[in-house]
Amino acid sequence: MLKMLGINKAFNENRVLMDVDFCVKEGEIHALIGENGAGKSTLMNILGGVLPCDSGTITLKGKDVRFLRPRDAMDAGIAFIHQELNLINDLTVYENIFIGRELKTRAGLVDKKEMSRRSSEILKRMGIQLDPGTLVKELDASYKQIVEIARALMMNARLIIMDEPTTSLTDVEIGVVFKLMRTLKSQGVSIIFISHKLGEILSVCDAYTVLRDGHMVHTAPVAGATADELAYHMVGHSVRTEKLHSGMQGGKxxxxxxxxxxxxxxxxxxxxxxxxxxxxxxxxxxxxxxxxxxxxxxxxxxxxxxxxxxxxxxxxxxxxxxxxxxxxxxxxxxxxxxxxxxxxxxxxxxxxxxxxxxxxxxxxxxxxxxxxxxxxxxxxxxxxxxxxxxxxxxxxxxxxxxxxxxxxxxxxxxxxxxxxxxxxxxxxxxxxxxxxxxxxxxxxxxxxxxxxxxxxxxxxxxxxxxxxxxxxxxxxxxxxxxxxxxxxxxxxxx
Amino acid sequence: MKLIRKMKKWWRTQPLLSVATALLLLVIVQTMVMTFDFTLAFAPEFAFDVKLKAFDSVSAWWQKWTTNWRNILLNNSYVGMIALAMTFVIISGGIDLSVGSTLVAVGAAVMVIINTKEAGILTQLGITGVPAVVIGVALGLLLGFLLGQLNGIVIAKGKVPPFIVTLGTMMIFRSVTQYFMQTRKGAALPTAFKNISKFQLGGNMILPIIYWLVLAVILYIVAKHTVFGRHVYAVGSNERTARLSGINVDRVKRRVYALTGVIVAFAAMVQVARIGSMDYASAGSGYEMDAIASVIIGGTAMSGGSGSIIGTLLGTLTLAVMNNLLTLMGVDPFLREAFKGAIVVAAVLLQRKEK
The missing domain is CATH 3.40.50.300 (P-loop containing nucleotide triphosphate hydrolases)
Structure with a gap:
């Protein structure tokens, strides 16, 4: 459903993306991996309309698209869930889900009932038990992640970018998020999953793409891949540089x-x-x-x-x-x-x-x-x-x-x-x-x-x-x- | 063209320049108003008439001019001193709203201690004259130190925002003072105490002005050339870095408020010595806002980390001269605050530095 072809991006003299191709199928969980500075965030920021690309094309469901602002990407059905969650802790779950696009009654007041009802509906579709009237600050980290996803779905997102969603979660919470990701997948939603944790990628993703120093170096289905293989591609045969050790050992x-x-x-x-x-x-x-x-x-x-x-x-x-x-x-x-x-x-x-x-x-x-x-x-x-x-x-x-x-x-x-x-x-x-x-x-x-x-x-x-x-x-x-x-x-x- | 660009850059990078210019303009206008009579007639036909005011001689004009200036400086010396202390507080990233109430508390306490009537504490103990004044002043400074220290401890140890702490103590200090003073009759002060302010130098009562200026010099040196001063700037600019650099951030904060307490106590005694009495309900009220206004006009950032004593000195003078000018021009007293407010906002607008 998504094709990014020949993407180039440079910051001044510094080329961070060079002819990167990146494709995601419908209903697929696609891992995007690479070392720090490999260009993952830049690529996703281009997709999310945060940064413009210098050259290259983006096709979404067969149509050429060009995102100039984050809003454009959202309207096209792409939701970007950042590592630092964008939730307002002192508001309720449904208020967060509808933030910026609140529903109004005919009198011009906020229609809490309807917002709450629709939030319940979305959460039910996600297979999540959660009262939409709960304050977000009372939720644990995984449920905050879920509220972000619910917000994405409320905007009719068909492609969700999740930037390292599991770093602040415990193992149990990670299980909850993974279950939801699989449910969404069965409903035809595509997910781009950015993570450093190779074990997680092997267990939840369908395909992976590796970026290294601004190049797309490898893309393949996850089935049959091993952690060794992923690590190998991430590190590559980069040039060895001389070691600088102090040469002193055994001091006091x-x-x-x-x-x-x-x-x-x-x-x-x-x-x-x-x-x-x-x-x-x-x-x-x-x-x-x-x-x-x-x-x-x-x-x-x-x-x-x-x-x-x-x-x-x-x-x-x-x-x-x-x-x-x-x-x-x-x-x-x-x-x-x-x-x-x-x-x-x-x-x-x-x-x-x-x-x-x-x-x-x-x-x-x-x-x-x-x-x-x-x-x-x-x-x-x-x-x-x-x-x-x-x-x-x-x-x-x-x-x-x-x-x-x-x-x-x-x-x-x-x-x-x-x-x-x-x-x-x-x-x-x-x-x-x-x-x-x-x-x-x-x-x-x-x-x-x-x-x-x-x-x-x-x-x-x-x-x-x-x-x-x-x-x-x-x-x-x-x-x-x-x-x-x-x-x-x-x-x-x- | 090059010169203009250079001047523009200078203007933008030197925060004091705009205050100094404003002050200079105000002084020029003030002098003109004192020298000339402006009559503005609107109807039936517009006319603008300027006449030299009647003075017997140049020396008469000069006398009037200097007397006016002496009064300006004298009347603003208390707020001026408090504003100097407030500069440290604001540079450290805090605020002290309790200065006016501290002034009343110290003033009341000192009067009770050194009253020469029978009710005076030292009089009852049989101590009179210069020793009584020395003890009274020492105790007054100590009280100011303790009240400031109280603010500092709650702010540093209790991690309560300075605005809230000092808003609370502002109410507490004044209210408690009024409670204790309600049944006490007016005090008689020893001459030695009154001489703190009233002793005449060259036939003029200018000691409060001298205190103010000397204090400015001392605090300028403290800010620029002592470890404490440098640490105050560091804490105000970036508390985290300051702590990671091994600076005892809590102690710096406590000292800033304690220093303010001591300076306010001094200002309180100078004021009591000059006036001879104190109205516990109204004395010092509004001083906190005037002090803060002076500091802001002087280019100190409310967010902390930058600012200067010289700026505050110019800030206080700017407000003082403007107030004097409005009086000379016969502007309704109710309107003066409006001008003060306008100049505070204008000062900050002028001082926006290019990033």
């Missing part, structure tokens, strides 16, 4: 966590030595960021024990963590890393302002401290009084790094260190990380990019749903094994 133990549990992770154990680069990887919802937020004192640990320098410690705040010699370069630089109203200089010395003062801050000392780091990190900028937002992403990241280096930490945690950073700055940051390790700093890298982990880390723990699946040493560390463990399955191959 710095940080150790045993059976750490908290919100989003469970029973994780790890040890970090001086001069070592330890990786943590996994897919969305694996709990690695939550784990190290807790280690750094941002979140609470509900169980387990932490050692620093051989002594048991409890970290209740980032301030304590800093005093212990732990530094943290967080992910989502804009929200967590930089202070946008402040200058480069003040951002780069924020952690250690206390060091430069008697009563007042000595601008001279502050500049001197930052100047050294600025040279070491090769930060490109005009004047240090300029706002940090005047810098490129890579240089901003280096400034965030410099504020921690100024505190000379013993352990440095990097969460997604090269997020939104261009290629050149990425290599710079890798070099800095490796040289820090050589100086004896213990380094933790959290990343979802398998390549990054393989190039940098001496050891890596692969996480899935809040648990550490296994630790891989240098010999076993390859994209295939990481992908397999991260999707929750299988035995690794050496």
């Amino acid at each position: 133990e710095l940080l150790r966590g045993e059976n750490l549990s908290g919100r989003g992770f469970e029973n994780v154990t790890f040890t970090l030595h001086a001069g070592e680069i330890l990786g943590f990887t996994g897919l969305l919802g694996d709990g690695r960021s939550e784990l190290f937020s807790a280690v750094f004192g941002v979140e609470k640990l509900s169980g387990g024990q932490l050692w620093m320098d051989g002594k048991t410690v409890q970290v209740h705040s980032p301030r304590q963590a800093r005093a212990l010699g732990i530094g943290y370069v967080p992910r989502n630089r804009k929200e967590n890393g930089i202070i946008k109203d402040m200058s480069i200089l003040n951002n780069g010395t924020l952690v250690t302002l206390d060091k430069y003062k008697k009563l007042l801050i000595s601008g001279k000392k502050q500049r001197a401290a930052f100047g050294t780091l600025r040279e070491k990190l090769r930060i490109k900028m005009e004047r240090e009084e300029n706002l940090i937002t005047s810098l490129s992403g890579g240089n901003q990241q280096k400034v965030v790094l410099s504020k921690w280096l100024a505190a000379s930490p013993k352990v440095l945690i990097f969460d997604n260190p090269t997020q939104g950073v261009d290629v050149g700055a990425k290599e710079d940051i890798y070099d800095i990380i490796v040289s820090l390790a050589r100086e004896g700093v213990g380094i933790v890298i959290l990343s979802s990019e398998a390549q990054e982990i393989i190039r940098l880390c001496d050891r890596v723990q692969v996480m899935y749903h809040g648990r550490s699946m296994r630790e891989l040493g240098r010999e076993e560390m390859n994209e295939y094994n990481i992908m397999l463990l991260a999707t929750g399955g299988g035995e690794v191959k050496a």
Whole structure:
């Protein structure tokens, strides 16, 4: 029913989709898979009318279509259910289903009765037991997903795009959503299912298409396929790049966590030595960021024990963590890393302002401290009084790094260190990380990019749903094994 | 052309420029109004007549001009000081509505403590003169600190929005003060206390103005050159990053409100010393809004993270001069608030920076 042929899309010089073909049959659940950055979201945003494509054709039920706005796609019967659900928690189920297209009585008031009745009808057709008068905030995650689907059906959607619908669901809830997907399929509705979880794809989908670096590399029916096969296609024969390990091992133990549990992770154990680069990887919802937020004192640990320098410690705040010699370069630089109203200089010395003062801050000392780091990190900028937002992403990241280096930490945690950073700055940051390790700093890298982990880390723990699946040493560390463990399955191959 | 473009850019990137320009224009108009007599006649035929006002000499004009300015500054010194404190609160991402009530509470407490009549607490203890004034002032500052600290603790530890906390304490502080003061008769204040404001320098009562300006200089340095000042900006701009950088966000917030309490207490004593009494129902009411208006006109963002002490100083002056101008021109007092409101909105419109 849907044919997307020869789709091209570029953001400035950066080509993200190259001659991609993508077809979905009527009443089919079609998986769209690929690594982060492979172009899945871009392709779906083009289909949903969020982005225009540069060239290519889209045919829906034999008719050429062109979507300029999300509204056009909706009118053509395509519903896009985003990963972050678009529901209003303080309204009821039926109000959410009809939001933006409320029914009115002749007097011009909202016709609650009719909306409620039609909502019941839709839910019944979906085979779901749910009172449409319930407030959405009282529903659990799977039922919220169901309300989104009901809304799609109310708009007469014949094709539903579901972007990683299961990441925030428990196994039981996933079962509920899958059952509904099969019901819809039997009614002739097509579903595009974006997921990283290969097991789920094998159990619920009819066909799959793999994107890699903006190319459509493989499409086939699911019947007869194995998880190995899918992982192979996702990773492909990408070019190996040289490994950058610190080359130091067996330094003294710095940080150790045993059976750490908290919100989003469970029973994780790890040890970090001086001069070592330890990786943590996994897919969305694996709990690695939550784990190290807790280690750094941002979140609470509900169980387990932490050692620093051989002594048991409890970290209740980032301030304590800093005093212990732990530094943290967080992910989502804009929200967590930089202070946008402040200058480069003040951002780069924020952690250690206390060091430069008697009563007042000595601008001279502050500049001197930052100047050294600025040279070491090769930060490109005009004047240090300029706002940090005047810098490129890579240089901003280096400034965030410099504020921690100024505190000379013993352990440095990097969460997604090269997020939104261009290629050149990425290599710079890798070099800095490796040289820090050589100086004896213990380094933790959290990343979802398998390549990054393989190039940098001496050891890596692969996480899935809040648990550490296994630790891989240098010999076993390859994209295939990481992908397999991260999707929750299988035995690794050496 | 190039120059115009450069000026345009300067105008957009320097938030203080628009306030400074507005202030300058107002001062020019104000001076003209004091110097010339404008008569505007509409009927029967339109006529616009400008005459020099009658002054005996240039020195008489100069005397009138300076007296007028001294009064402007004197009358706005209390709100001016409070606005300086409010700048810190707003930069930190908060708001303090309780400043007017804190002013009344501290003013009342100090009067009860240092009253020279028999009812005065220190008088009963046999302490009089300068020692009594020193103790009274110290206790007044301490009370201001405690009331501010109370706001800060509930905001930081209780995670209640500052607007709500200080709205509550605004009602509490004034109401409790009125309750305790309803049966007390007026107080007599020692001369040493009155001299806090009334001591004359060069034959002029200008101490409150000096306090205000000195405080502005101190707070300017605190904002720009101390760790605390930098942390206030960091917390207001991005609390999460601040916390992740090891800043004790709760302590920064507590200190901001405590600092405000202390400054308001000081303003309260300066006001009591000058006036000699206090009306517990109305004193300081509306100060919170005037202070907030000054801060906003001075270019501080309500969302926190940016702003300056100099801006607030200019903001207070802008409001003050405008008010004076309206009086000089004989505009109905009921209309003054409307002009104040208009200038607040206009200031924010002018200061929209290009992103």
